[in-house]
Amino acid sequence: MFITVCYVAPLAGAVLADGVLGRFRTIFYFCCVYAAGNLLLCSAASPPVNFSPVPMTMFGLTLIGIGTGGIKPCVAAFGGDQFHLPRQEDLLKQFFSVFYFAICFGGLLGMFVIPALRRTVTCFNEDSCYALGFGFSAGLMFLALFFFLGGKPLYRIKEPREDVMAEFIKCASFAIWRKICSKKDPKKHWLDYASGHYRSKLISDMKTVFAILFMYLPLPFFWALFDQQGSRWTFQASRMDSNLLGMWLMPDQIQVVNPAMVLILIPLFDKGLYPLLRRHRQLMSSPLHKMVLGGIMAGLSFVAAGLLEIKLEETYPVLPRYGEAQLNIINTLPCDVDVVNPFNKLQNVISADNYVFRAVSAKNYTSNEIFVFVPKNCDNLKLRVPGARLNVLTSELQVISVIISSTNDKLELSTAEPDELEKSLSGKPKLRVLLLQSSPSNKDITVNLHGGVLSSHTFHAPNKKLSSSVYWELDPGRYNYSLSFSKSILNTYQGEMYAELGAVYSLVIQEIDYSVEFSKLYEMTPPNTIHMVWLLPQYALISVSEVMFVIAGLQFSFTQVRSAFRQVVTFMQGNLMLDTNKAPKKKIYIYICVCVCVCVCVCVRYFYLYVGNKKSLVTVQIKDGALSSTERNL
Known part of the structure; x- marks a missing residue:
């Protein structure tokens, strides 16, 4: 809901700026709304204020979304208004680079400072201080307002002259209606059907806008791909080794790489790459050239992400499919055993090891029968009956662990609660304890896990044959x-284990008569073995794409239309977006976005013409709503 408001509200901001308030007052008023939203979030996170947290948080987020709507479509256009074109066109190019540099710097600062304040400062008897984080943001917003107002005497402030957005919609609607109704007298352009009812200047400007919007066909797909940094790419990071010089990085911290790279690339491109290419080959001489290459770079970044995903899938757990389950057989006996699985096939399970039967039929709840046979010479173990049978009730998509053990010369088969093989979204290892008790009789067994001051967990086992703890996320x-007993202080067992990133473990402990008979850590899901540094190629490509596509798009939007229509084009340039996070088949949807983005950019590439062996550059111009080109030899 919050994201929806942030992307819909700019339409209202553009209308107000064009026809009612003007850009300066629109920015100022909506900045006040934005700051008020931050103050409400700060108040909601402060218990002494005694506000109801949920409704106050929702109201604060709504105000922030509305405030974004007034700021987003106006800031870039207002900054561009300060330049005299075409005399200061070079300065205008530098402005858009500095403008986007400031945006990325603020984002990078926010990713570091605000989370650090929240984690390191305690307030209101809590371990973290969310109120300080929101309050810090509100303070910065009020500081920005102070500087914005302080520069008012220096600004070129253009007053609103007409409600361009309303005229734009009315004229387009009228032209479409006339085109549908008029079967005779065909026009060269569909907007010409509005001639006579609307000014020719308005119609000409609208032709220009629609011609520019044709160039914006890749925009929804570009932003849909770009948005994957906060979802799919973060998910990839949670499946990777994040050990960096002895420090463990959280998956969402990898997103810092993008703004950091952009901060480096903006001056590098503006002062180095672009001048060099223009001087030698006349390449990258227009915003459209940069946007084309930027779109292709976005597609290449997902080629790199796809290749990485192929390697990552080797470390993913093998999960049951619909209509199937899995049986994980754990052998705690001192010898190998033979297990007849649900497919009536004999499988040998090594001592102190486990074996997983996959693709076990399980529609709704299905009873699967297994048989276990123990050899006669099983170490010093003497069993009255060297075999056992168990009916395991399975449901689809479940993984059930069956533990083979012995107590008092009796072979026993026990089933545990369903396993959770999925890796944690935080990338941390997961562990649960499976405790087998010989004769549950109020022993009060406690399992303690210690890995430092902040990594301690305790499991108070209930009095039953097989008990299971919840899954703990560990560092x-x-x-x-x-393992300790309340009735026997002396009989305390201690063991050691090591937890790796991304792995899922089951710690199986068997207790017999106040002593530990068996203890072993089983790795149910392999750890993350591919280092997070392999994310850098795709982040580098998407950062190059962002620098080329977004900054050039801002320049293209501002310079190709007259002042009255800049809000319209700026709104389109920043708010055409597809939501891939709710797509039913997300991977396929992403692949489609990649293909469309690259294909459209390649189509635009046809504006470059090559005559014989001599290269000629075609400069795209928009005149009277029509695309025209002029050829210049290189």
Whole structure:
């Protein structure tokens, strides 16, 4: 809902700026609304204020979304208004680069400073201080307002002359209606049907706008791809090794790479690459050239992401499909055993090891029968009956662990709660304890896990044959675990284990008569083995794409239309977006976006013509609503 408001509200901001308030007052008023939203979030996170947190947070987010609507379509256009064109066109190019540099710098600063304040400062008897984070943002917004107002005497402020957005919609609607109704007298352009009812200047400007919007066909697909940094790429990071010089990075921290790279690339491109290419080959001489290459770079970034995903899938858990389940057989006996699986096939399970039967039929709840046979010479183990049978009730998509153990010369098969093989979204290892008790009789067994001051967990086992703890998310590293009894202080068992990033573990402990008979850590899901540094190629490509596509798009939007229509084009340039996060088949949707973005950019590439062996550059111009080109030899 918040994202929707942020992308719909700029339409209202553009209308108000064009026809009612003007850009300066629109920015000022909506900045006040934005700052008020931050103050409400700060108040909602402050218990002494005694506001109801949920409704106050929702109201604050709504105000921030509305405030974004007035700021987003106006700031770039208002900054461009300060230049005299075409005399200061070079300065205008530098302005858009500096403008986007400031945006990325603010985003980078926010990713570091605000989370650091929230984590390191305690307030209101809580471990973190969200109120300080929101309050810091509100303070910065009021500071920005102070500087914005302070520069008012220096600004070129253009008063609103007409409600361009309303005229734009009315004229386009009228032209479409006339085109549908008029079967005779065909026009060269569909907007010409509005001639006689609307000014020729308005119609000519609208032709220009629609011609520019044709160039914006890749925009929704570009932003849909770009938005994957906060979803699909972060998910990839959670499946990777984030150990960097002894520090463990969180998956969402990898997003800092993009604004950091953009801050480096903007001056590098403006002062180095672009002048060099223009001087030698006359390349990158127009915003359209940069947008084309930027779109292609966006597609290449997802080629890199796809290649990385192929390697990452090797470390993903093998999960059951619909209509299927899995049986994980854990053998705690001192010898190998034979298991007849639900497919009536004999499988040997090594001592102190496990084996997973996959693709077990499980529609709704299905009973699957397994048989276990123990050899006669099983170490010193003497069993009255060297075999056992168990009916395991399985449901689709479940993974059930079956533990083979022995107590008092009796072979026992026990089923645990369903396993969770999925890696954690935080990238941290997951662990649960499976405790087998010989004769549950109020022993009050406690399993403690210690890995430092902040990594301690305790499991109070209930009095039953097989008990299971919840899954704990641990920090990666070495842990000591202990098993203690309330009625026997001396009989305390201690063990050691190591948890790796992304892995899922089951710690199986068997207790017999106040002593530990068996203890082993089983790796149910492999750890993350591919380092997070392999994300850098795709982040580098998307950052290059952003510098070329977005900054050039701002320049293109501003310079190709007259002042009255700049809000319209700026709104389109920044708000045409597809939401891939709710797509039913997200991967396929992303692939389609990549293909469309690259194909459209390649089509635009046809504006470059090559005559014989001599290269000629075609400069695209828009005159009276029509695309024209002029050829210049290189």
